[in-house]
Amino acid sequence: MVEREVKAEGVLRMSSMVLAAISAAIVGLDEETKTVFFTRKKATSRMLEVLWVFTIIAAASSGYHFLQLCRCIAIAWLRKNHPQVANKFFGWIWLLLDQGVAYAMFAVTIAATEGSTVALRGVNALQWSKLCNIYGKFCKQAAGGLICAFAASMAMAVVSVFSARNLFKLYSVHRRREISGLKKWRWNLFYSGFS
Numbered sequence: 001m002v003e004r005e006v007k008a009e010g011v012l013r014m015s016s017m018v019l020a021a022i023s024a025a026i027v028g029l030d031e032e033t034k035t036v037f038f039t040r041k042k043a044t045s046r047m048l049e050v051l052w053v054f055t056i057i058a059a060a061s062s063g064y065h066f067l068q069l070c071r072c073i074a075i076a077w078l079r080k081n082h083p084q085v086a087n088k089f090f091g092w093i094w095l096l097l098d099q100g101v102a103y104a105m106f107a108v109t110i111a112a113t114e115g116s117t118v119a120l121r122g123v124n125a126l127q128w129s130k131l132c133n134i135y136g137k138f139c140k141q142a143a144g145g146l147i148c149a150f151a152a153s154m155a156m157a158v159v160s161v162f163s164a165r166n167l168f169k170l171y172s173v174h175r176r177r178e179i180s181g182l183k184k185w186r187w188n189l190f191y192s193g194f195s
Contacts (some may be wrong), residue, residue, distance in 0.1 A: 003076070009162045010072045012155055017065035019152035020105065024058035026145035027051055027112075030138055050115040051142065057108040058149060061156070062102045068094070091167035098163040100177075102156035109149040116142055118163040 033042045045051040071094075119133045120139060132139035 005162070005166075006072060006076045009159065009166075010069060010076070012159045012162065013065045013069040013072060014154040016152055016159055017062050017069060019148050019155060020062035021147045023136045023152060024039075024055050024062060026148065027142055028055035028059070030141040030145065045142075048101065048115050048119060050112050054112040054149070057104055058152070060150070061105045063128035064097070064101050065159075068098075076106075088167070088170050091170055095160065095163040095167050098156070098160040102153065102160050104158055105149065106153040109146060109153055111136045112142075112149070113146055116146065130185040 027045050030045055033040055040189070045055055
């Protein structure tokens with residue numbers, strides 16, 4: 001049962017990592033050059049600052065999930081040899097980090113979507129013109145990256161549910177009985193060595 005949970009968490013972390021990396025690559029490397037009013041202009045993700053911030057956050061969250069995937073592999077290996085690997089302190093750290101990364105990824109994806117919507121439709125009241133009628137390929141590619149980012153955000157939310165479940169399993173009554181029994185066994189073994 002525990003082995004399946006670790007595998008499921010590993011698959012979710014792998015999908016979070018891959019989707020975030022794909023979205024960062026699509027949006028970060030997206031560019032298109034057009035001639036507008038006799039001048040050549042280039043559209044990049046740096047043109048809309050929120051897309052550049054999105055690229056950085058998506059790449060960082062992909063790296064974070066890569067490191068966590070390595071941790072999952074190490075824990076799976078350790079649990080085969082030492083079943084008592086779990087720790088409440090690290091459980092809290094992993095839960096808070098997973099939730100922080102999921103929230104940051106979701107928030108920056110929403111912000112990038114809003115910024116892209118302004119580029120798509122323009123805002124007449126502020127005299128912002130549409131950009132997507134000029135840079136069509138750029139906008140379509142950015143939209144694809146944002147769709148991948150939404151999928152990555154959902155996978156990260158499920159990963160944080162796994163982290164919460166793993167943490168709160170450490171607080172269960174059955175687990176406390178198991179640990180107290182193990183401590184008594186160790187104390188009896190230690191004490192019997194001196195008598």
